[in-house]
Amino acid sequence: MSERSLCGTCQHFGSDLPEETLVQVRVNPEADRPEVSTCGMPSNARLHLRVSATSSCDAYSPAA
Numbered sequence: 001m002s003e004r005s006l007c008g009t010c011q012h013f014g015s016d017l018p019e020e021t022l023v024q025v026r027v028n029p030e031a032d033r034p035e036v037s038t039c040g041m042p043s044n045a046r047l048h049l050r051v052s053a054t055s056s057c058d059a060y061s062p063a064a
């Protein structure tokens with residue numbers, strides 16, 4: 001799997017993380033860290049889905 005398709009670099013990941021942490025996750029989503037965060041994609045958010053930075057799904061959309 002490409003690093004670029006991981007939740008940690010998806011625009012829907014991390015709305016509940018501190019900005020500094022989110023920046024670090026986006027730079028290197030596969031670093032050893034405990035962050036699990038909300039997936040804000042509407043169809044997942046209503047389920048309160050929480051994912052790790054190294055998770056992924058077909059709705060991946062890169063963060064700007």
Ligand code: SF4
Pocket residue numbers: 005006007010011012013038039040041044051055056057058059060061
């Ligand atoms: S679960 Fe899918 S939509 Fe949600 S953050 Fe991960 S890749 Fe993005």
